[in-house]
Amino acid sequence: WYQRRVRESSGINAEYGKAVVSTQSTGKAVEESVKKESGKEFMCDEKYGYIHSCPTNLGTGMRASVHVDLPGWTAEGLGSLQARCEELALQPRGTRGESGGQTGITYDISNKHRLGYSEVQLVQTMIDGVNTLYKEDLLLQKKHGL
DSSP: OOOTTTOOOEEEEEEEEEEEEEEEHHHHHHHHHHHHHOOOOEEETTTTTTTSOGGGGOOOOOOOOEEEEHHHHHHEEEEEEEEHHTTTTEEEETTTTTTSOOOOEEEEEEOOOOOOSOHHHHHHHHHHHHHHHHHHHHHHHTTTTT
């Protein structure tokens, strides 16, 4: 769907920092194009090469998540849910993504940490935390008459 004369396209401040789509045969052409357009160069480490991930996802980059209905926590308040998730090393989001906000009673719950843990540990943290939130939600539903 690209026109033939379009060689590359880039997005700045996308969710993962910088996205580059190119039809060039080499990365060098993209690098030169970005430098010409913005006056900036890509960060390159002599040992590790180019950083090509959002810095918050360096490491395993593993984000395990589940959508779960939490009417009790919703009645208790978003601040209370956020505080509890912090204690459980979880991150609550709305179902519209990182910056889409929360609507209704359904949340996207994921592991908060991305660095220093194995994939198994990160997934298990999410599973254990969501199970805990669900059990607590049942009690909160009773408390709020839901």
